[in-house]
Amino acid sequence: MNRQDILTSLKSHSPAVLILGGGINGAGTFRDLALNDVDVLLIDRADFCSGASAASSHMAHGGIRYLENGEFRLVREAVQERNRLIENAPHLVRPLPTTIPIFKALSGLLNAPLKFLGWLEKPSERGALVIKIGLMLYDFYTRGQGTVPPHVFDKRAVALEKFRYLNPEICYAATYYDGSILSPERLTVELLLDAEAEGPHARALNYVSVVGIDGNTVTISDNVNQQTFNLQPKLIVNAAGPWIDAANRSLGLQTRYIGGTKGSHLILNHPVLRAAIGKNEFFFENKDGRIVLIFPLMDKVLIGTSDIPIENPDEARCTEDEIDYFLDMIARVFPSIKVDRSHIVFRFSGVRPLAYTQAKNAGQITRDHHIQEDKLGDIPVYSLVGGKWTSYRAFSEQVADKVMSYLGLVRKAGTQDLPIGGGKDYPWTGYIKLQFFNRVYELTGLPDKWPKILFDRYGTRAQEIAAFMAGDYDAALKHKTDMTRREIAFLAQHEKIVHLDDLLLRRTMLAFLGELTLPLVEELAEYVGEALGWTKAQKKAQVSRSLDILADRHGLVLPARAG
Ligand SMILES: Cc1cc2nc3c(=O)[nH]c(=O)nc-3n(C[C@H](O)[C@H](O)[C@H](O)COP(=O)(O)OP(=O)(O)OC[C@H]3O[C@@H](n4cnc5c(N)ncnc54)[C@H](O)[C@@H]3O)c2cc1C
Numbered sequence: 001m002n003r004q005d006i007l008t009s010l011k012s013h014s015p016a017v018l019i020l021g022g023g024i025n026g027a028g029t030f031r032d033l034a035l036n037d038v039d040v041l042l043i044d045r046a047d048f049c050s051g052a053s054a055a056s057s058h059m060a061h062g063g064i065r066y067l068e069n070g071e072f073r074l075v076r077e078a079v080q081e082r083n084r085l086i087e088n089a090p091h092l093v094r095p096l097p098t099t100i101p102i103f104k105a106l107s108g109l110l111n112a113p114l115k116f117l118g119w120l121e122k123p124s125e126r127g128a129l130v131i132k133i134g135l136m137l138y139d140f141y142t143r144g145q146g147t148v149p150p151h152v153f154d155k156r157a158v159a160l161e162k163f164r165y166l167n168p169e170i171c172y173a174a175t176y177y178d179g180s181i182l183s184p185e186r187l188t189v190e191l192l193l194d195a196e197a198e199g200p201h202a203r204a205l206n207y208v209s210v211v212g213i214d215g216n217t218v219t220i221s222d223n224v225n226q227q228t229f230n231l232q233p234k235l236i237v238n239a240a241g242p243w244i245d246a247a248n249r250s251l252g253l254q255t256r257y258i259g260g261t262k263g264s265h266l267i268l269n270h271p272v273l274r275a276a277i278g279k280n281e282f283f284f285e286n287k288d289g290r291i292v293l294i295f296p297l298m299d300k301v302l303i304g305t306s307d308i309p310i311e312n313p314d315e316a317r318c319t320e321d322e323i324d325y326f327l328d329m330i331a332r333v334f335p336s337i338k339v340d341r342s343h344i345v346f347r348f349s350g351v352r353p354l355a356y357t358q359a360k361n362a363g364q365i366t367r368d369h370h371i372q373e374d375k376l377g378d379i380p381v382y383s384l385v386g387g388k389w390t391s392y393r394a395f396s397e398q399v400a401d402k403v404m405s406y407l408g409l410v411r412k413a414g415t416q417d418l419p420i421g422g423g424k425d426y427p428w429t430g431y432i433k434l435q436f437f438n439r440v441y442e443l444t445g446l447p448d449k450w451p452k453i454l455f456d457r458y459g460t461r462a463q464e465i466a467a468f469m470a471g472d473y474d475a476a477l478k479h480k481t482d483m484t485r486r487e488i489a490f491l492a493q494h495e496k497i498v499h500l501d502d503l504l505l506r507r508t509m510l511a512f513l514g515e516l517t518l519p520l521v522e523e524l525a526e527y528v529g530e531a532l533g534w535t536k537a538q539k540k541a542q543v544s545r546s547l548d549i550l551a552d553r554h555g556l557v558l559p560a561r562a563g
Contacts, residue, residue, distance in 0.1 A: 026239030028396030034202030055350020060179030091459025190421025345514025422459020
């Protein structure tokens with residue numbers, strides 16, 4: 001069903017379950033319920049995956065440092081979920097060697113047990129022994145699975161041979177494996193599309209908000225055409241992330257579940273730094289315990305992150321102070337590589353939906369997840385508090401079980417081993433990959449570079465996209481020659497694009513990787529507009545909206561505007 005079909009269906013049919021929020025936790029819950037034949041509608045007041053889930057550090061990880069807080073359950077669950085993501089979504093989640101440069105041997109020895117016992121609020125730099133113990137536990141949790149190799153500990157000389165720009169003051173470097181989520185935004189949309197493919201009982205709408213409540217009737221409004229619809233759900237799942245309390249207020253519920261912390265990131269175009277880190281993420285703890293990560297993302301470098309308490313998630317922006325801090329920290333790890341503001345091509349900031357607590361140190365607030373239950377008249381409202389991107393599947397399973405139990409339904413399908421989107425029938429080896437490219441070529445007759453380009457972007461979804469591209473006249477974009485007009489039309493028509501920025505920021509990585517120019521934005525508006533039936537004035541308005549968002553939230557002022 002397209003957007004209008006779904007909206008029309010709401011006039012005659014109210015869903016049993018209403019999910020507020022299409023970040024990873026809402027999307028995961030939606031898919032699990034869809035698989036189990038539950039009648040469910042998900043709405044997001046903005047685009048899918050435009051909140052915390054788009055602001056993540058792109059790590060599928062267990063969170064080795066949470067061991068020190070005694071969060072063994074969380075870490076065990078997250079490393080297992082990390083492995084599942086690598087196996088179920090191999091087109092978007094890859095094993096990531098992660099290197100910790102270590103400047104001290106014994107530091108943190110006393111702090112770690114004190115923190116574990118809850119007697120120490122103050123973070124500190126970790127030394128080699130504490131890190132070694134943490135990594136042994138980390139390996140222990142996934143022993144026998146073989147998804148990623150175990151950690152290695154290198155002495156100074158070996159580490160400096162491997163990474164010649166690394167600060168010579170280190171005494172060791174430890175390398176272990178986590179996962180890299182290339183595009184959290186695409187992964188979330190692919191999950192939603194998989195869920196909708198289960199049948200018309202599962203429907204998802206972006207740019208739709210709750211505007212009123214009267215007894216058991218919830219009124220929602222389509223933010224594009226301002227149409228309103230009255231629904232009588234049996235149950236509501238509030239998956240609004242850092243906006244959970246605001247979403248509850250729109251339902252007439254006063255809650256204080258979230259005490260979010262802001263985290264920012266930069267994307268750098270710096271070939272020397274990119275070459276210096278190779279395939280490895282560098283994960284480093286500052287003297288005050290703050291984390292810095294230097295992360296390979298395609299041909300760019302991702303730098304993060306901060307952890308600053310914030311009241312209003314809509315105000316999260318990467319500040320000049322944060323940028324100074326990131327640049328200082330890169331210099332601590334790679335002192336001979338000069339990095340400055342001219343290397344920044346994109347910045348982003350978001351708010352972790354952490355449980356509200358009195359903890360003084362933001363880094364010590366638990367990243368674990370739980371469900372808070374309220375009642376709206378007869379309707380239960382489940383608020384999904386906390387959690388990590390990595391463990392969304394386990395959290396969603398817990399929520400779906402609770403929903404089904406309330407509705408008196410029995411689980412008939414699980415998600416543990418279920419591939420996601422372009423991870424289905426994934427060709428794992430080189431030979432099978434070649435067979436896949438040949439099949440796409442035979443089916444579509446597209447020139448032979450395209451099957452590989454599309455596969456690298458969309459995994460096995462490449463076949464469906466290639467078939468669409470071959471279905472009518474197509475041509476490469478003038479300002480981005482490895483994308484085509486019909487590829488853009490496919491995304492516009494099949495991936496729930498409402499605004500141009502959905503394409504620039506979330507269905508593709510164009511903005512993220514600093515590839516946008518004004519002529520390209522205008523060209524993309526042309527082809528998205530053609531696919532969605534925009535007038536000339538609408539295309540112009542969409543370009544303007546995108547430029548405003550890019551400048552305001554991502555510090556990206558496209559050259560033609562700067563003048
Ligand atoms: C800086 C940072 C770095 C992180 N790094 C990592 C990492 O490397 N690895 C990891 O595993 N985790 C990481 N996390 C944590 C992880 O990203 C979040 O826990 C997770 O994405 C939360 O997802 P969510 O679906 O609950 O919330 P969100 O993604 O915020 O989704 C909430 C959605 O609800 C919508 N919404 C808001 N109000 C309403 C309303 N009233 N009605 C309808 N919709 C509404 C929003 O538009 C949004 O799309 C990080 C988080 C941050 C902020």
